[in-house]
């Protein structure tokens with residue numbers, strides 16, 4: 001196995017310059033995808049998962065812009081910024097041009113599957129015709145070869161009677177079948193990486209399960225790597241090897257999948273885990289995550305999750321935690337952005353819990369009272385209570 005990952009995203013920042021202000025949709029995320037693995041990008045709506053995916057594909061449109069970071073694919077810099085002589089940020093010389101990304105990378109090397117197949121499929125052309133044309137264009141095959149290939153691909157993704165279905169229109173396919181077509185399209189150019197943005201979210205659970213099984217199968221057969229975007233940790237558990245949990249533009253936890261589930265290090269991941277249905281719990285016991293996710297225009301100070309965090313202490317309002325290695329998972333780093341871990345060394349234990357914090361702590365501090373008992377001199381004398 002080569003040591004260079006297939007895809008490396010470093011300190012990626014993507015912003016939208018809107019009338020209401022600058023939306024820091026992706027705010028300094030770093031992660032990698034190795035050959036043959038499925039990497040999850042998970043978080044609530046608005047976390048920045050789709051913007052991160054679009055950024056990798058060079059598909060961010062005005063008023064959005066990648067304002068920082070570097071993206072390396074197969075050891076080649078496909079995106080990178082540097083400061084020009086005038087102090088303005090500009091694309092690095094070794095980065096690919098938009099044209100090169102479009103012709104060399106997109107589709108051939110990295111393919112995307114989006115949530116809504118109706119947006120990717122043209123309703124006025126037959127499913128087979130679209131697939132055939134895509135294969136013709138991208139692989140330079142003759143029409144009849146491309147047709148045969150298209151039918152093979154439809155069969156490969158589990159479409160029954162592919163010769164007949166080839167002639168049908170997208171509306172004649174069920175949601176699950178349409179999603180299979182998109183998977184066929186993504187696979188058609190034998191890309192090394194597929195970015196799948198919530199492709200199963202609109203499907204019912206049974207169909208979703210079938211699609212996930214198909215992806216798992218195809219993944220082992222073709223060795224394709226995936227970035228799997230989802231808000232559902234249940235999906236992550238089913239197919240991912242490693243996971244990145246996003247909150248308000250940042251990756252707050254990053255670990256191999258079992259480690260993430262059994263040795264959870266970030267309270268936000270805990271909250272997400274609490275909100276997935278499990279056979280050993282009844283629906284009434286399900287906890288929704290407290291509060292709503294704030295806007296990415298003016299994120300909360302310190303740790304962005306602190307206003308909703310059951311473990312929040314005064315220090316969490318002040319210190320912005322960088323995603324840091326907090327544990328070792330059989331030689332793999334387990335990273336988290338939460339100052340309750342020793343790696344941060346900011347005297348979390350000595351810091352009084354915030355009023356909203358609900359978790360009983362090990363040292364017997366009762367919930368929400370400690371800020372009165374032990375006022376922190378670092379407090380700026382403002383409201384102090386959330």
Ligand SMILES: Nc1ncnc2c1ncn2[C@@H]1O[C@H](COP(=O)(O)OP(=O)(O)OP(=O)(O)O)[C@@H](O)[C@H]1O
Nearest residue numbers: 016018023025044045046047048049050051052296
């Ligand atoms: N074109 C745009 N203009 C302004 N803001 C945008 C634009 N696109 C995305 N955003 C903002 O960027 C942030 C991240 O959005 P993104 O779509 O990446 O979230 P997500 O994690 O994919 O959520 P979802 O699960 O709903 O798809 C949000 O605050 C969103 O409002």
Ligand code: NI
Nearest residue numbers: 049050051197
């Ligand atoms: Ni999205």
